[in-house]
Amino acid sequence: xxxxESEHNNSxxxxxxxxxxxxVVISSDNAARxxxxxxxxxxxxxxxxxxxxxxxxxxxxILKQELYDMPHPDLLTVENSMRAINRENSTRLSxxxxxxxxxxxxxxxxxxxxxxxxxxxxxxxxxxxxxxxVSHLRNKTATGKRSGRENYSFxxxxxxxxxxxxxxxxxxxxxxxIIDNVVIAVFPKYAENIVKQIVFDDYETFVRNIxxxxxxxxxxxxxxxxxxxMWYANK
Numbered sequence: 001x002x003x004x005e006s007e008h009n010n011s012x013x014x015x016x017x018x019x020x021x022x023x024v025v026i027s028s029d030n031a032a033r034x035x036x037x038x039x040x041x042x043x044x045x046x047x048x049x050x051x052x053x054x055x056x057x058x059x060x061x062i063l064k065q066e067l068y069d070m071p072h073p074d075l076l077t078v079e080n081s082m083r084a085i086n087r088e089n090s091t092r093l094s095x096x097x098x099x100x101x102x103x104x105x106x107x108x109x110x111x112x113x114x115x116x117x118x119x120x121x122x123x124x125x126x127x128x129x130x131x132x133x134v135s136h137l138r139n140k141t142a143t144g145k146r147s148g149r150e151n152y153s154f155x156x157x158x159x160x161x162x163x164x165x166x167x168x169x170x171x172x173x174x175x176x177x178i179i180d181n182v183v184i185a186v187f188p189k190y191a192e193n194i195v196k197q198i199v200f201d202d203y204e205t206f207v208r209n210i211x212x213x214x215x216x217x218x219x220x221x222x223x224x225x226x227x228x229x230m231w232y233a234n235k
Contacts, residue, residue, distance in 0.1 A: 017029065017030055023189060023190070026220075026226065026229065027221070030229060059077070059080045060161060060162060062081075067110040073105070075106050081158075086154065089154075089180075094145050097143060100143050101151065116136075117162055117167075117172075117176075121204075131207070134159055134203045136155075137151055137154070137158060157178055157180075160224075177206070178227050187210075191213050
């Protein structure tokens with residue numbers, strides 16, 4: 001056996017475990033492997049980007065500080081955070097749309113924004129709605145190329161990455177699962193025979209659907225880990 005063949009054969013032990021239908025198994029081991037893959041890719045990609053201050057993590061670090069220290073964050077800080085998330089996730093919102101959404105955040109007090117992120121099912125919106133910040137950002141924008149369209153996927157991504165950054169090491173970091181085209185296409189395959197009715201359009205129900213699937217698998221991975229499994233295996 002050549003070295004190339006040996007390396008190839010040995011690599012199979014590091015592949016993601018799949019079931020008889022070819023679906024990636026929901027397991028902590030698979031989740032850990034995906035996190036390692038993402039981390040390695042992130043290190044490579046970041047080395048290509050000399051302007052590290054433009055990454056979403058760096059921008060959110062600044063936003064976090066302002067939210068804890070100031071009554072309202074600076075508009076440019078919010079815009080920079082949204083711009084980085086938009087670019088890294090290819091959600092393709094225009095600068096005008098991002099500016100409009102950033103103004104919605106700045107219209108809230110810093111303490112309100114933090115509460116809406118930290119306690120999305122306890123800190124309710126003006127009409128008593130849970131996960132208010134998603135609906136607040138989801139509402140149609142009036143400017144830009146996509147004016148008149150909802151910003152649902154971006155709203156979930158902004159809340160997701162904000163929580164990951166702001167509440168690192170706490171359970172609240174996992175408050176907001178992401179909705180995007182990959183999740184909409186793949187999640188029903190995992191939810192089959194577990195969730196009675198899958199609902200994407202209502203975010204509170206979608207979160208509950210995610211939790212039903214994870215509970216079926218003994219809650220051995222996070223919402224974030226499940227998202228990464230669906231994304232990495234099906235992107």
